[in-house]
Amino acid sequence: AKRAGKGTYRFFSTRLTEAANTRLSADLQLRQALEREEFILHYQPLVSMPGGRVTGFEALVRWKTPDGKVVPPGDFIPAAEETGLIVPLGEWVLRTACRDMKELLAGGADLKTMAVNVSAQQLRHAGFVDTLQSILKEFDLNPSVVELEITEGTLMGQGKAPVAILHALKALGLRLAVDDFGTGYSSLAYLQKLPIDKLKIDRSFVSDLESGGAAQAIAAAIIGLGRSLRLEVLAEGVENRFQLDFLVKNGCREAQGYYFGLPVPKDALPALAAIKWRR
Numbered sequence: 001a002k003r004a005g006k007g008t009y010r011f012f013s014t015r016l017t018e019a020a021n022t023r024l025s026a027d028l029q030l031r032q033a034l035e036r037e038e039f040i041l042h043y044q045p046l047v048s049m050p051g052g053r054v055t056g057f058e059a060l061v062r063w064k065t066p067d068g069k070v071v072p073p074g075d076f077i078p079a080a081e082e083t084g085l086i087v088p089l090g091e092w093v094l095r096t097a098c099r100d101m102k103e104l105l106a107g108g109a110d111l112k113t114m115a116v117n118v119s120a121q122q123l124r125h126a127g128f129v130d131t132l133q134s135i136l137k138e139f140d141l142n143p144s145v146v147e148l149e150i151t152e153g154t155l156m157g158q159g160k161a162p163v164a165i166l167h168a169l170k171a172l173g174l175r176l177a178v179d180d181f182g183t184g185y186s187s188l189a190y191l192q193k194l195p196i197d198k199l200k201i202d203r204s205f206v207s208d209l210e211s212g213g214a215a216q217a218i219a220a221a222i223i224g225l226g227r228s229l230r231l232e233v234l235a236e237g238v239e240n241r242f243q244l245d246f247l248v249k250n251g252c253r254e255a256q257g258y259y260f261g262l263p264v265p266k267d268a269l270p271a272l273a274a275i276k277w278r279r
């Protein structure tokens with residue numbers, strides 16, 4: 001029986017009830033989905049500010065089931081992490097994102113970043129560094145265009161990523177970003193110790209900017225922290241002009257969110273890469 005408590009298995013419990021006689025475990029379903037190439041990537045633009053140029057994309061995985069449903073990552077990544085399938089799935093994501101980035105660059109797009117989310121299990125898995133190295137070689141990709149997004153929890157929490165791995169990734173020439181910054185651990189000491197390039201201000205702070213007060217103070221403080229530590233700062237989840245103006249006024253140089261663009265399939269990217277959002 002699957003856990004009901006955390007809500008992470010709702011998709012699977014429904015599927016399993018619907019198809020009780022097949023008794024496919026979450027593990028087997030995900031394994032089959034990977035074999036049958038049912039995972040797809042959507043890409044969301046990263047925009048530099050104040051100029052408004054698209055400088056890169058974040059790869060976001062989805063599961064397109066045979067009945068045509070598009071399942072969001074929140075509904076299967078937790079199970080993939082728990083079953084270990086995140087390792088081959090994560091490798092597929094990395095390879096596909098790198099392949100697509102290479103294609104965009106070869107097509108003349110002026111882009112500097114392809115951001116890819118990485119789970120704690122992937123980072124801890126022996127061979128992750130080698131896998132990345134061989135993917136970069138396979139597509140003859142400059143390592144500095146690949147930005148690994150690692151959540152604060154993965155950097156700091158229980159079973160945190162080994163520091164040596166982060167340094168090995170950095171030594172390969174990759175860039176490292178702290179995802180969902182501000183939601184995890186209050187100790188900031190790790191920012192000095194880890195080879196981090198960028199902080200991504202969590203969407204929750206950005207979406208509360210209009211209510212004033214705490215969210216504004218926190219966002220401004222993160223931007224200031226980034227400036228003093230010489231880290232780049234990107235604001236996630238920008239949905240409107242108010243948020244954009246606040247962030248720009250406070251010195252934030254990069255943003256991402258529905259205001260600029262939803263995550264879209266690869267085919268839409270060459271047109272997006274040419275767009276410039278003017279302020």
Ligand code: C2E
Nearest residue numbers: 060061072073074077093117118119237238239257258263
């Ligand atoms: P995340 O890394 O924080 O990604 C940002 C999420 O916010 C994405 O949801 C994106 O579609 C959504 N988003 C972007 N802009 C806006 C906005 O303006 N407003 C709102 N309301 N939402 C916005 P998505 O694609 O459902 O991904 C959810 C999470 O799943 C990601 O959060 C990430 O933690 C995880 N994830 C996605 N792809 C992968 C992957 O390939 N590997 C791993 N390990 N995790 C992934």
Ligand code: CA
Nearest residue numbers: 058117149179
């Ligand atoms: Ca992310």
Ligand code: CA
Nearest residue numbers: 179180200236
């Ligand atoms: Ca995030």
Ligand code: CA
Nearest residue numbers: 179180202203
């Ligand atoms: Ca998030």
